[in-house]
Amino acid sequence: MVFEILSYGFMHRALISGIAIALMCSIVGLFLVLRRYSLFGDALAHAAFGGIAAGLFFGIYPIWVAFGVSVSSALGLTKIRQKFQISGDATVAILLSSGLAVGVVLISLSGGFTVDIFSFLFGSILLVSLENTILILGLAGSILIIILLLYRQLVYTTFNEEQAKVSGIPVEKLNYLLVTIAGITVVSSMQLVGILLISSLIVIPNVTAMLFSRGFKQTAILSMTFAVSSVVTGILASYTFNIAPGGMIVLISIVIFSVSLGIKSAGLIKNKTIIPSIKQV
């Protein structure tokens, strides 16, 4: 049966872009989670939702509006955070609700929910056109290359900003770069995984990987493996049972996480805490 599924062109596209999305979300997510930005992806997705609604309302290609809104809110949020010392979770909450508010108002004005909006919210394998697949591959490739090139600086800055600064690393520029990448990642992944579920793909594989690994590289590789397995299985299951792919992908990653927790608490691997907690200075 799997062979039959794999003979469809749209499934090829969904799987290929799904794998690219999984790789991108897990590596970008690792940096976000370790910087305690776990919900940042969620906030950007909600802002992007406002962008999608605006695009549909004004008849501009919605994905491009979403890219613009997502990246500019990511940069804006970072700037506000640096300038006014408002705590991270509060700024995330503000962005999250304002994006959603803009979206809901515009949707009401244009006469209610459409199929388009529904698939943006929960993801769809049919949305991934050839054009989109190429776009996603290009963006994911560039993002992975950038991260690979700046790997040491990004890890260092995430580990300790002050020490990174003293080593001459341009910390502020890197922070802006990282949030821009996060904005692009969220919008590229939105069509497949859905706005409401994107943050789980950013967070869950990383938290699972951190249960098992000691080093950064090891965590990144494990997390990518978990993410790719969840996405591939999720897409296949989504087609087979006709369920929105986002939901399926997230459920599978939660199953992997739960099984890992079980293995862990059975004491097969020692290491106590899961959620990172910062040392108070």
Add this chain to the structure above:
Amino acid sequence: MLMKVVEIENLTVDYQGILALDKVNFSVESKDFLGIIGPNGAGKTTLFSCMLGLLNNYKGEIRFFGTSIKKSKKYLGQIGYVPQKPAFEKNFPATISEVVGMGLTKNSKKDKIDEVLQKVWLHELSHRRIGDLSGGQQQRVFIAKALVNDPQILILDEPVTGIDSQSKELFYQILLDLNQKENITIIWSSHDLDAVAKLASKVACLNRTLFFHGISEEFFHNEDLLKMYSESSMQMHMHHHED
């Protein structure tokens, strides 16, 4: 003649009304082992923040190797820094080797990591996760990280707080070797007068202003200076209630 590697002139820092440093002047010569002593709140960390380019709104002038740090940040490549309390996520997934390797600049070699871990007696733990080490071992990891680029100057901010006496001895031995065998200039802030008396060749005595800077023996053999130091520390303790 020994070269002046650091020159500080009239350094003044005002934290919106709190004068943390007041017209501080001193210089550090190549191969010095300078102990900076001063009570809590004396301005030691503030002084280092200025020297490292982390704090920019100071008055006065700071020069490394003859060049103002406002002109060029190149000097940072010659400096290893061990912070007072290196804050990081307790569960940050990074091995000891990875943490030490973060300090590597592009053109340095990978086997440098093992070499510096050997210097701080940690090479056998290189695959452990940083958060799983004891406080004393973590401090040694950060020394190794500070050494990985072969710095000319090592700056350490009270690096032995909360470390048992045995680890302290090891730590001090490591510092002495670095200074004497490898000719690294050391600038080290501490509350521990005994240790400074034993290790440092020069002493700077800071309490918002700098009221002594010179040869270590001169300070520790001068009853008046010692008395003045302890009195000013007492005063500081009464005015400041922070840890």
